[in-house]
Amino acid sequence: MTIKPPVSDFATDWDHTDPQWVNDPYPIWEDLRTRCPVAHTDRYGGAWFPATHAGVSAVANDTEHFTSRTVVLGNGRPMEDALPAPIGVAPPITSDPPFHQIARRLILPAFAPGPINALEPMIRQLCNDLLDRVVGRGVINGGSDYAQFIPPAVIKRMLGFPEADEDLFREFVHIVLEGIDLPVEERIEQFAPIEEYFRIQIEDHQAHPRNDLTTFLLNAEILGEKLSIEHVFGTMVLILVAGIDTTWSALGASLWHLAKNPDDLARLVNEPDLMPFAIEEFLRFYAPVTMARLVKEDMEYLGCPMKQDDWILLGFPAANRDPEVFERADEFIIDRRENRHLAFGLGIHRCAGSNLARLELRVAIEEFIRRYPRFTLADPAQVTWAQGQVRGPRSLPLRVA
Template identity: 60%
Template sequence: MAVDDRFTRDFREMQEDRPLGTRNEIVTGPVSDWATDFSHFEPEWAADPYPIQDDLRQRCPIARTERFGGGWLPTRYEDVAAIAYDTERFSSRSIIMSNFRPPRELAPVGGTPPISSDPPFHHDARKLLLPAFTKSAVARREEATRAFCHELADGLEGQDVVDAARDYAQHIPMRVIADMLGFPPEDGPRFREFVENALEGVNLPPEERIARMGMLFDYLLAQIRDHLDDPRDDLTTYLINAELYGRKLEPDHVAGTMGLLLIAGIDTTWSAIGASLWHLAKTPADRERLVGEPALLPTAMEEFLRAYAPVTMARLVKEDMHWRGAEMKADDWILLSFPAANRDPAQFDRAGEVVIDREVNRHVAFGLGIHRCVGSHLARMELRVALEVWLERFPVFALADPAAVTWSAGQVRGPRTLPLRIG
């Protein structure tokens, strides 16, 4: 099959044709006061954001910063939920708080639909993805996921100390997403680079960010061309052939959605698996209980998701307004912290504790409102299988050096190095 005319234009050129939007200056550096100068890229936030969030919730529940060109950080569950559900006053055209804003002309589609889309377009773009992420569709991937987890564990056997983040957790969602999209599994190391560029490079000049994202779109274009020449039963071929409003998807819609699945589908689950293993490594009573009561794992897993929710999303204020005591301006950022909401004592009993047999647990690790994670069934399957296999293969493990654990900065938080002593 010849390359479809829709995909003959380089995606880098598509991105460069768009205006960069509002540009701001470098945004990182020591924080003077978290209530008036917050930055989620500082080392102390990456290492342990929860005391900071708890303090803000008590004395300044909607914090303000002049960084990033101006933004807000609500820390109460009720405020986070209210913003997540309010699509009239808050836009999702950019969900990564960075040093520049995409132009308003990108709405309602955004660069990575459907997560960057506003109503009414969002509903229809999201609906296209639902069949691939149903419980039954996800269940068909469990056997291969379990086999791959055992394969990874085989490679760790015989070692005294292993890096559970680098050598186990990160590879599981990489393989699952590669299989779903029909990408070569050996491209995993490139996926990590794409993730870091998208989520941890927000302090770069806009031109450099565009160039780095261009690397991702170059890769996606190559995969799309390969699928046009050799169609197969995977999500990439499905998106190429999908129709919306009686016509096939625009090329940047196809690429944007593929980029979303590749980046969000990897980093969030990688982080959740790593954080869960970190907790069990430093909490032997919980580890021993789960080894002895494997039926408790699904309940414990939900508590890990609550207590160590990896994802924070961003919104943009649509128009100047007074909102719950905050004088918000058009295009102010809102940093929508689901981790902070999950530890609000007004919503959860013993909110700051990890209670692995917590019975009532309506956490918001997967978000709220129209943008609740479309891949939540997939993420839960990967997390459960990863933990089941690990506990089966390595029932005894502990932190090799607590000080050597490092965490990612930014809006997806999880262990990036996690040295564990096994056996």
């Protein structure tokens, strides 16, 4: 890890890997909302952070002035050997219009409610198997014993990857999302084993086609032409990376909340009809994901002098706590009835996996509280949070007995 100077002022020198931001970003965002409301930093080659719902919405809906060419903020800019805009390295999340819609329509049916809801029994079984493994223990880790295993198992099945590779997936996700402080050369080096792993999976599926997303992508056509291998590879990486620590983080944060708030836990146990509203409030209050864009050309925007290739970090979690849009925005209200949160983004890049994420979150919480209707934080000091653009507790010791 590179040693960086501590942040002097988040308004002019913000860094989303700063320990203060990683551990508790909400007071920082609240301060920025009233003071800026668009913060700037010279770090990462120049980046902006709109802290209001209005600012985040404006950028998320503006594909004319911003490109999604890369969405993970880092020290470099898109590598020269990457697929150029409008396709980008991991379509469709890195794609711009008009190609974006074509690439997105290709994968949306696999993540539509029908096929996703069919996964419910498998996910429920998986959750119970995980809880069976730790039965009898007084303290279990909501992150490393439970939440971290659920999304990779589902994604593995959807992509048709071998058993026992899930630890590897988590390592890949860590590299892609948390290795952002590294110099560009080192980061390219880190990506090599990921590329190799996917190359082997693609070759295996070419030789042995089967009923999964990898084979689907290999057979898929756009305007009568098969997808390039780079496109297939990019979409597979996207599904793996976007499908794992996002939901793992949302689930961990939800368990963390319930451990600290026995009244909310009791209500959820006793009033199962609350679940749909509780899920959305977990997603609003603890939205794990922020996404980046790049400025296309020098311009004045939201009152800021933006330069070409400056980053914009879309703080959906910050927008979700903007009092301009949400009543009692800084309070968790488990039965909040009106909740237009942006946890899955806004506009054409709405998280394609949101139906899957909600299903995993709901089933995993249901099974956990069914098994443990009362649990608390075993040791608040042991709770650690992931840094970068996906935020959630990684270690979460819970006292269950």
